[in-house]
Amino acid sequence: MSDPLRLGIAGLGTVGTGVVKIVRRHADLLTARTGRPITISAVSARSRDKDRGVPLKDYAWEDNAVELAQRDDVDVFVELMGGEDGPAKAATEAAIAAGKQVVTANKAMLAIHGQNLAEAAEASGTQIRYEAAVAGGIPVIKALTEGLAGNEITRVMGVMNGTCNYILTKMEATGQGYNALFEECAKLGYLEADPNLDVGGIDAAHKLAILSSIAFGTQVNFDGIEIEGIQRITLSDIRHAADMGFRIKLLGVAQMTGRGLEQRMTPCLVPYDSPLGQLEGGTNMVVIEGDSVEQIVLRGPGAGEGPTASAVMADICDIARGTRLPVFGTPSNTLTKAPAARSASAAPYYLRMDLHDKPGAMAKVAAALGEAGVSIDRMRQYGHDNEAAPVLFVTHKTTHASLAAALEAIGKTSVVLGEPVALRIEHL
Amino acid sequence: MSDPLRLGIAGLGTVGTGVVKIVRRHADLLTARTGRPITISAVSARSRDKDRGVPLKDYAWEDNAVELAQRDDVDVFVELMGGEDGPAKAATEAAIAAGKQVVTANKAMLAIHGQNLAEAAEASGTQIRYEAAVAGGIPVIKALTEGLAGNEITRVMGVMNGTCNYILTKMEATGQGYNALFEECAKLGYLEADPNLDVGGIDAAHKLAILSSIAFGTQVNFDGIEIEGIQRITLSDIRHAADMGFRIKLLGVAQMTGRGLEQRMTPCLVPYDSPLGQLEGGTNMVVIEGDSVEQIVLRGPGAGEGPTASAVMADICDIARGTRLPVFGTPSNTLTKAPAARSASAAPYYLRMDLHDKPGAMAKVAAALGEAGVSIDRMRQYGHDNEAAPVLFVTHKTTHASLAAALEAIGKTSVVLGEPVALRIEHL
Numbered sequence A, B: 001m002s003d004p005l006r007l008g009i010a011g012l013g014t015v016g017t018g019v020v021k022i023v024r025r026h027a028d029l030l031t032a033r034t035g036r037p038i039t040i041s042a043v044s045a046r047s048r049d050k051d052r053g054v055p056l057k058d059y060a061w062e063d064n065a066v067e068l069a070q071r072d073d074v075d076v077f078v079e080l081m082g083g084e085d086g087p088a089k090a091a092t093e094a095a096i097a098a099g100k101q102v103v104t105a106n107k108a109m110l111a112i113h114g115q116n117l118a119e120a121a122e123a124s125g126t127q128i129r130y131e132a133a134v135a136g137g138i139p140v141i142k143a144l145t146e147g148l149a150g151n152e153i154t155r156v157m158g159v160m161n162g163t164c165n166y167i168l169t170k171m172e173a174t175g176q177g178y179n180a181l182f183e184e185c186a187k188l189g190y191l192e193a194d195p196n197l198d199v200g201g202i203d204a205a206h207k208l209a210i211l212s213s214i215a216f217g218t219q220v221n222f223d224g225i226e227i228e229g230i231q232r233i234t235l236s237d238i239r240h241a242a243d244m245g246f247r248i249k250l251l252g253v254a255q256m257t258g259r260g261l262e263q264r265m266t267p268c269l270v271p272y273d274s275p276l277g278q279l280e281g282g283t284n285m286v287v288i289e290g291d292s293v294e295q296i297v298l299r300g301p302g303a304g305e306g307p308t309a310s311a312v313m314a315d316i317c318d319i320a321r322g323t324r325l326p327v328f329g330t331p332s333n334t335l336t337k338a339p340a341a342r343s344a345s346a347a348p349y350y351l352r353m354d355l356h357d358k359p360g361a362m363a364k365v366a367a368a369l370g371e372a373g374v375s376i377d378r379m380r381q382y383g384h385d386n387e388a389a390p391v392l393f394v395t396h397k398t399t400h401a402s403l404a405a406a407l408e409a410i411g412k413t414s415v416v417l418g419e420p421v422a423l424r425i426e427h428l
Helices: A014-025 A027-034 A065-070 A086-097 A107-123 A140-147 A162-174 A178-188 A202-216 A235-243 A305-321 A361-371 A400-412 B014-025 B027-034 B065-070 B086-097 B107-123 B140-147 B162-174 B178-188 B202-216 B235-243 B305-321 B361-371 B400-412
Strands: A005-010 A038-044 A060-062 A076-079 A101-104 A153-159 A246-257 A260-271 A283-290 A294-301 A349-356 A376-381 A388-395 A416-425 B005-010 B038-044 B060-062 B076-079 B101-104 B153-159 B246-257 B260-271 B283-290 B294-301 B349-356 B376-381 B388-395 B416-425
Touching: A005 A014, A005 A065, A005 A086, A005 A305, A014 A027, A014 A038, A014 A305, A027 A038, A027 A305, A038 A065, A038 A305, A060 A065, A065 A076, A065 A086, A076 A086, A076 A305, A086 A101, A086 A107, A101 A107, A101 A305, A107 A202, A140 A202, A140 A283, A140 A294, A140 B140, A140 B305, A153 A202, A162 A178, A162 A235, A162 A246, A162 A283, A202 A246, A202 A260, A235 A246, A235 A349, A294 A305, A305 B140, A349 A361, A361 A376, A361 A388, A361 A400, A400 A416, B005 B014, B005 B065, B005 B086, B005 B305, B014 B027, B014 B038, B014 B305, B027 B038, B027 B305, B038 B065, B038 B305, B060 B065, B065 B076, B065 B086, B076 B086, B076 B305, B086 B101, B086 B107, B101 B107, B101 B305, B107 B202, B140 B202, B140 B283, B140 B294, B153 B202, B162 B178, B162 B235, B162 B246, B162 B283, B202 B246, B202 B260, B235 B246, B235 B349, B294 B305, B349 B361, B361 B376, B361 B388, B361 B400, B400 B416
Parallel strands: A005 A038, A005 A076, A038 A060, A076 A101, A260 A416, B005 B038, B005 B076, B038 B060, B076 B101, B260 B416
Antiparallel strands: A153 A246, A153 A283, A246 A260, A283 A294, A294 B294, A349 A388, A349 A416, A376 A388, B153 B246, B153 B283, B246 B260, B283 B294, B349 B388, B349 B416, B376 B388
16 A cells, blocks of 8 residues: 545535535545545635535645645645736745646636746656646536547637536526526626626637647637627527527637637537537536547536545546646747737628617618628528617628628617627538 | 656557557657656557558567567556456456556456456556546546545446447437447447447446546446446337437446445436536446545547546656555555445336237236336327337336246236346436
């Protein structure tokens, strides 16, 4: 029997508590699988007195996560505090400097500081593992970094924020509006402290930035992601999409192009009967395409105590078994800086706008679309009882550049109220 | 730069050729990812002269796979010959005895001889990796052994034979019968040399036996699997199932029960709109359920040059990176011998049989069902123009034991022509 692998866990929220429970419940199973006992030396959290439903008295307590990370009796620093900076980053850096291995669920920290942290970890001869940072219980980091290591990855896509998918699915199922469901999510505790992280697409984009880096051997580039949230999606958008055989999903897409790395996290229309279209509620799905493997689809719970703790434990078991991997799949000094590129591939778009109810308004919009080279596949104008006339277009395939030119020209006509909604239609 | 990892590849069919291509095409990428060059020292196959569309002259040739496995310039023996015994097993044993690491796609060999091979590998201080043996390009062995290592696995299910799924899907889509599609598969080269391996469910059962061992920490027990092929499924079965909102899939299920390990690979009815019901053509799907992760669904191509070679390369990359794992996830001396158990959980069943067109026939069948405690949810009798009257029952939930008793009693009534078809209805 080898020496135990000793954990120091910082953060005892849902996930941290879940990890403590698994270590206690499955001690024998984990030892059988990894060849050594997995033990907890110390824990750290904001409040020592809170009852977390799990006994903590066997473990040393640290008020300060940095001190936890540096303890001699800690082999692996398990960072489950969250937040891209602050204590999480300070403690992770301290752990790395002390040569500890790091397991984290912190997508924000990795999406923003991943390159620096990877360089520091390599310099210190250690590693950072983060299966729980992307898509909850789905072992997608492992699938991409190891399971598909023989592939040149051509595209990564996914629905990776369960809260957004819950809201969009439930709008369709119940006919409730966005605002009502946002309130429901707030009450259910489904939202991050800053809800814009969820509904604004930031959280999902953090995850996409991490997957891109592994997939394409590039330095994480969160700032290069085109991000749009779901806040402007209305019930009528969802119903129009359904009428045409589509569902609206907050979809992440990353692919390498001749001009640079395309990364976007935006609401899109996807076919109702595609795997992504069928995804309901808080479930996540990641689609990975490679030159040999063709296409792999991974589906599972994107959040929650059990699934996320399962992912953390996978990293801990790997470390216990002696597995060592570069942080983003290749050494950090080989990761390239790819320029951000907008999608050049043409796609049909769904456009919704409110026109001033005046003669000639529609003609001006149609002319602006035509002049930008955007041709109309379908159009509908709806009955209305106020001055705003809702109009819906589905375009033929067009490039992002043509569409942007058309929208700019439409804006200058002064016949449109507010901002048009433009959603890409993805035929997956 | 570390020393190269040197491969000896035995078997240059579709998969072997695919591996050679990836090693050549992605030399730099593989080196970046694993930290060392991956090279091929020698190859072996039945015919040296065949043009395989890939240059082999840089590699030493061995007529005998055993000699290939023992070469001093081979670190990893890559077994892609197939067959549960014969040269594949002899060469694998020789490689293990010589302390080589082994990568194989050979599900039959592992399902039958896995325990002995694992014991030999451990005694020799080496490992056997076999991602390509189950579900083609889907990294399911890695997901189960590593990605879900923190879970007690509760159930594994899957559609794992692409040929069967192709036939069943195409019967529904085209209205062609089983025999016509079997002939088509034979012409397309979709069938194993012994087609009963595919359509008889044996190949899929080999894969299930491997997954069970990892999932439940048991010695592979292929003989304990209840196996039924798809040969008796008719077009009318498929249409009846569709009428009720189901599709017929060759479904594998493994779960630990209080009485032992339940393993079955049988045609079942699954809901049309479930992930398994939506699976078309040669695609595979594996569903894994664990106490923490809840449910993970993995989907991808189950066969073919690229996907299967991708899986072989994943194992090779792991070895190059220094990853070491017990063959079935825990040391072979900890794997238990679980008795085979039939499913005790009740389920509705689909029953189809041909009755002699005589007065009282239906009454006898209905009585036999009732006496065995099997109650009828729905029944249909069809118009017919010969002496066999086709009759369809859907039962309420019943146990396998009750159903077996009913079928035995029905057999004794002498009013049934041939063997009834009984398919479990799985509400997933």
